[in-house]
Amino acid sequence: MKQVMSNKLVIALYTLPAxxxxxxxxxxxxxxxxYYGLMDWDGIGAMTFIGLENYIALMxxxxxxxxxxxxxxxxxxxxxxxxxxxxxxxxxxxKLKGSELLRKIYLIPMLLSSxxxxxxxxxxxxxxxGMLNSLxxxxxxxxxxxxxxxxxxxxxxxxxAIIWQYAGFYIIIYSAALKGIPESLVEAARIDGANPxxxxxxxxxxxxxxxxxxxxxxxxxxxxxxFDLIYVMTGGGPNGASEVMASYMYxxxxxxxxxxxxxxxxxxxxxxxxxxxxxxxxxTTSDEEIQY
Amino acid sequence: MTSKQASLETNxxxxxxxxxxxxxxxxxLVLVLVAIFQIYPLIWLFFFSLKTNAEVFxxxxxxxxxxxxxxxxxKAWVDGGVGSYFFNSVFVTVTAVIxxxxxxxxxxxxxxxxxxxxxKLALGLFMVGLMVPIHSxxxxxxxxxxxxxxxxxxLSIILTYTAxxxxxxxxxxLGFYYTLPRExxxxxxxxxxSIHRIFFQITLPxxxxxxxxxxxxxxxxxxxxxxxxxTFISSDKYKTLTVGxxxxxxxxxxxxxxxxxxxxxxxxxxxxxxxxLSNRIVEGIAAGSVKG
Numbered sequence: 001m002k003q004v005m006s007n008k009l010v011i012a013l014y015t016l017p018a019x020x021x022x023x024x025x026x027x028x029x030x031x032x033x034x035y036y037g038l039m040d041w042d043g044i045g046a047m048t049f050i051g052l053e054n055y056i057a058l059m060x061x062x063x064x065x066x067x068x069x070x071x072x073x074x075x076x077x078x079x080x081x082x083x084x085x086x087x088x089x090x091x092x093x094x095k096l097k098g099s100e101l102l103r104k105i106y107l108i109p110m111l112l113s114s115x116x117x118x119x120x121x122x123x124x125x126x127x128x129x130g131m132l133n134s135l136x137x138x139x140x141x142x143x144x145x146x147x148x149x150x151x152x153x154x155x156x157x158x159x160x161a162i163i164w165q166y167a168g169f170y171i172i173i174y175s176a177a178l179k180g181i182p183e184s185l186v187e188a189a190r191i192d193g194a195n196p197x198x199x200x201x202x203x204x205x206x207x208x209x210x211x212x213x214x215x216x217x218x219x220x221x222x223x224x225x226x227f228d229l230i231y232v233m234t235g236g237g238p239n240g241a242s243e244v245m246a247s248y249m250y251x252x253x254x255x256x257x258x259x260x261x262x263x264x265x266x267x268x269x270x271x272x273x274x275x276x277x278x279x280x281x282x283x284t285t286s287d288e289e290i291q292y
Numbered sequence: 293m294t295s296k297q298a299s300l301e302t303n304x305x306x307x308x309x310x311x312x313x314x315x316x317x318x319x320x321l322v323l324v325l326v327a328i329f330q331i332y333p334l335i336w337l338f339f340f341s342l343k344t345n346a347e348v349f350x351x352x353x354x355x356x357x358x359x360x361x362x363x364x365x366x367k368a369w370v371d372g373g374v375g376s377y378f379f380n381s382v383f384v385t386v387t388a389v390i391x392x393x394x395x396x397x398x399x400x401x402x403x404x405x406x407x408x409x410x411x412k413l414a415l416g417l418f419m420v421g422l423m424v425p426i427h428s429x430x431x432x433x434x435x436x437x438x439x440x441x442x443x444x445x446x447l448s449i450i451l452t453y454t455a456x457x458x459x460x461x462x463x464x465x466l467g468f469y470y471t472l473p474r475e476x477x478x479x480x481x482x483x484x485x486s487i488h489r490i491f492f493q494i495t496l497p498x499x500x501x502x503x504x505x506x507x508x509x510x511x512x513x514x515x516x517x518x519x520x521x522x523t524f525i526s527s528d529k530y531k532t533l534t535v536g537x538x539x540x541x542x543x544x545x546x547x548x549x550x551x552x553x554x555x556x557x558x559x560x561x562x563x564x565x566x567x568x569l570s571n572r573i574v575e576g577i578a579a580g581s582v583k584g
Contacts, residue, residue, distance in 0.1 A: 004481050004487055005405060005406045005407055005481070005487075006406060006407040006408060007406075007487065008408070010402075010406070010487050010488075011402050011406055011408050013398075014398040014399065014401060014402040014406075014491075015398065015399050015402050015403075015414060017395045017398065018395040018396065018398065018399045018418070018458050018462075019399075019414065019417070021395070021451065021454055021455040021458065022417065022418060022421055022455050022458055022459070023417075024436075024455075025429075025433065025436075025451060025452055025455035025456070026421050026424055026429060026455055026456065027417075027421075028432070028436075029428075029429035029430075029432035029433045029436065030424055030428050030429050030432075032432035032436075033428050033429060033431060033432050036431060036432060036435075043431075043434075043435065088323065088326065091319050091322075091323060092323070096320065096323075099323075102323055102324075102326075102327050103574070104566075104570050104574070105327045105330055105331055106326065106327065106330050107566075107570075107573070107574065107577075108330060108331065108334070108563070108566065109330055109333075109334075110577075111512050111516075111562050111563075111566055111573070112516065112559050112562060113515065113516030113517075113518065113533070113534045113558060113559070113562075114516065114518055114534075115516075115518050115534040115535075115537060115538055115558075116516075116534075116537070116555050116558050116559050119537070119541060119551065119555055120333055120334075120337055120555060121333075123337075123340070123548070123551075123552075124333060124336075128349075129348055129349055129353065129548070130353070131333070131336050131353050131354075134352065134353045134354070164329070164330065164333070167326070167330065168330065169577060172574055172577050172578055173577070173578060175578075176574075176578035221423070221425075224425075225425035225426075225427055227427060227519060228518055228519070232518075232538065245427075246425075246427040249427055249430075249431075250427070250430070253430070253431050253434075254434075254523065259431055259435070262431055263431045263432070266427055266428040266429075266430065266431055267428060269425055269427055269428050270424070270425055270428035273423070273425050273428075274423065277423060
């Protein structure tokens, strides 16, 4: 038994395809990104080593900090919206009629491609023929906003589309976690006279604290690297008002052919994501893990 | 349900005061409004995909199409070349899913069933891969594929999809493998069965439930992927739907009906998969994130 199950040749045969792929296409590239960040390079010609110049320029690049600020705004919005998703999941967990169907309806947008979602929301926000402004006009609103072309509204408008895309995802995660709470605990609290609100807030929420923590990391890191809808809907415009870190990196590399500088931005993005993941984990692990 | 539980529940119901009932009704209304918010844009999309431009610009966006223009779909599929993008998407998605499932099953089998020293290290390598932001790897990947002449070749995206989906797939598979009894496999070893026969004839068949869960999740992710195709593929003949519809919309900028039809064509396969397999999809999303 032991001999068969520790055959080195078989282990190599079974693990190497996946290991080679993940090393060559995930780990080597992210390290190369830091290395290319030290180069002056247009992506095709020769590379010139310029030391930390790109990283120093990055520190002083107002456009980068603007895009980082927008990314952090998205992260803050997304984290706040988790509260609403949690509330919806708690209500759904009370075995309401049709809650299974509702959950599934919420999930549908998450299954569509970002490009389709972006194109659909471009049409919804269309100032003249879009669904939103037609609705506003129907209610008698004059001077309807131009949404994506308005620098003050653009980020918020895109954020609504992002909520539309991800709401179902988080509701599914919370619902799965809530389903894992033993019925006996809830029953015991009910017998002790706790009302549904107390049960939700004092028992259910603390019990799924671990999952809430995971979703906070997902929401923050997911927002910091967010790209798709912004790239398709506005390309970072108008005039940089919706530029985020990932779209800025893309523009620098594949638009302006500053592959060296783009790599530095990409590497900064990686470092920020990993640092924040670590920081959130560290800040939240002081709470005792709840066992049941 | 025991009679005690039943009596408790009826007790609860009779205790509900008028105020509580109104509260419950309001909560329900909110949930239904959220569902409408999630689903209505898609219904609106379906409607305008069947309208002429005159109808889109001249009548209320909430009106039903007066004379359904199925010709919009023909125009998108044939004239816009969406048909060929569609089949490219099918090819890339299916190939990448098969590779991912096979490689991930190999690795999960080796990690959970076989004995080797670097077992934990390999597992850690795959799990950390979950957190890597793809944009940080994009530039080095691009230059790597350029060096090995795979830029603008379907293999570049197939391999990349496989690599980036392995961590999630392995994570979901691990949970299932750990719960599987090993007796059958142990008995097979006693009978002198070769390890490859055990893997292909015993393990793979009994893990079909988790294979189908991960396959459907992978399919949706690959079908919708945008950044890698947009960066690596430039020839029309290799483009997949997400990038193809971007092209198409660029050409038919003001033809709302044709754009709507294209978007519908791109989301219909996902919607069909959802209606048939929604439970598996929900399960996969929950399993893939909660443990993160």
